Amino acid sequence: MNRVLSTLDRPVWIAFALTLAILCIGTVYTLTTTGTAPLLQPGYLLQQLQIGAFLGLCAMGMMLVILLGEIDLSLPWTLTAAAMVATAIGGPLAIPAALAVGLVVGLLNGFGVSVLRVPSMIFTLGMDTVLRGLMVAQTGGYAPQDQATPIMLWLAKGRVLGLPVALVLWVLLSIGMVFLLNRTVFGRALYAIGSKERAAYLSGIRTRRVVVAAFVLSSLCAAMAGVLLAGYSAKAYQGMGNAFLMPAIAAVVLGGTNILGGQGRYSGTLAGVILIVLLNSVLSIMQMPEAWRQIIYGLVIIGMLLIYRR
Numbered sequence: 001m002n003r004v005l006s007t008l009d010r011p012v013w014i015a016f017a018l019t020l021a022i023l024c025i026g027t028v029y030t031l032t033t034t035g036t037a038p039l040l041q042p043g044y045l046l047q048q049l050q051i052g053a054f055l056g057l058c059a060m061g062m063m064l065v066i067l068l069g070e071i072d073l074s075l076p077w078t079l080t081a082a083a084m085v086a087t088a089i090g091g092p093l094a095i096p097a098a099l100a101v102g103l104v105v106g107l108l109n110g111f112g113v114s115v116l117r118v119p120s121m122i123f124t125l126g127m128d129t130v131l132r133g134l135m136v137a138q139t140g141g142y143a144p145q146d147q148a149t150p151i152m153l154w155l156a157k158g159r160v161l162g163l164p165v166a167l168v169l170w171v172l173l174s175i176g177m178v179f180l181l182n183r184t185v186f187g188r189a190l191y192a193i194g195s196k197e198r199a200a201y202l203s204g205i206r207t208r209r210v211v212v213a214a215f216v217l218s219s220l221c222a223a224m225a226g227v228l229l230a231g232y233s234a235k236a237y238q239g240m241g242n243a244f245l246m247p248a249i250a251a252v253v254l255g256g257t258n259i260l261g262g263q264g265r266y267s268g269t270l271a272g273v274i275l276i277v278l279l280n281s282v283l284s285i286m287q288m289p290e291a292w293r294q295i296i297y298g299l300v301i302i303g304m305l306l307i308y309r310r
Contacts (some may be wrong), residue, residue, distance in 0.1 A: 011256025
């Protein structure tokens with residue numbers, strides 16, 4: 001039992017250790033170049049965690065789907081569509097409308113994967129393309145001019161007791177995620193289906209419902225991330241979700257979740273999100289060229305995956 005727990009916890013500890021190493025490297029760099037250590041200042045760390053909340057929500061939903069052994073490639077334009085719909089409708093219906101977009105996309109993805117039996121990579125990629133076409137058609141190819149509502153601005157930039165509201169929301173949803181995975185029938189069903197879908201079905205688990213629910217939750221998380229990002233940017237813009245797909249998948253995998261499904265801890269996904277956010281921050285402080293950023297980013301991911309396999 002201890003060996004199993006040790007195996008599951010290992011990626012989490014490695015991710016947190018690498019995060020501390022990145023903080024140390026960044027601090028040494030700033031001390032030698034500017035004589036300051038912004039990475040260790042609480043205000044700076046809170047700002048990074050506030051930004052990390054957007055990626056954290058995306059990774060949260062992505063983890064549910066990956067635990068099934070599936071993937072959700074519709075995340076970028078689900079996020080974008082939700083943000084554009086929210087800003088276009090405005091008023092008190094802005095956020096409900098955005099979540100409705102996520103609900104519809106999730107239901108369609110879940111139906112396509114669980115009922116039509118289309119591979120999730122193909123179906124969700126097609127859904128992403130459809131959403132992109134719909135949003136371009138809606139705007140006529142021009143940049144949206146609608147502004148975020150006050151509540152969206154507050155959720156993204158506001159503070160409660162000195163803490164960013166976006167961070168507080170991420171923490172609360174993370175607590176719910178831990179409870180969902182560890183204390184509910186649905187959570188146990190996710191792991192069972194990811195390990196062996198046929199065996200899970202024969203044991204009495206309604207696999208289709210679980211798959212649909214997982215895709216719905218994934219799309220709802222992406223939609224909520226779109227609401228926050230639109231609030232942070234004060235408006236929505238085309239392609240705003242493109243930068244979140246690969247980091248979301250990477251955060252889940254770096255945290256030790258098996259890309260084939262059936263194994264993973266949410267604490268690992270949290271560690272993966274923080275690792276990616278701080279790595280990008282340190283590379284920005286170092287004014288690293290974009291090409292080298294991508295190289296380093298890829299090497300870190302490959303290196304950690306190789307460590308996990310040992």
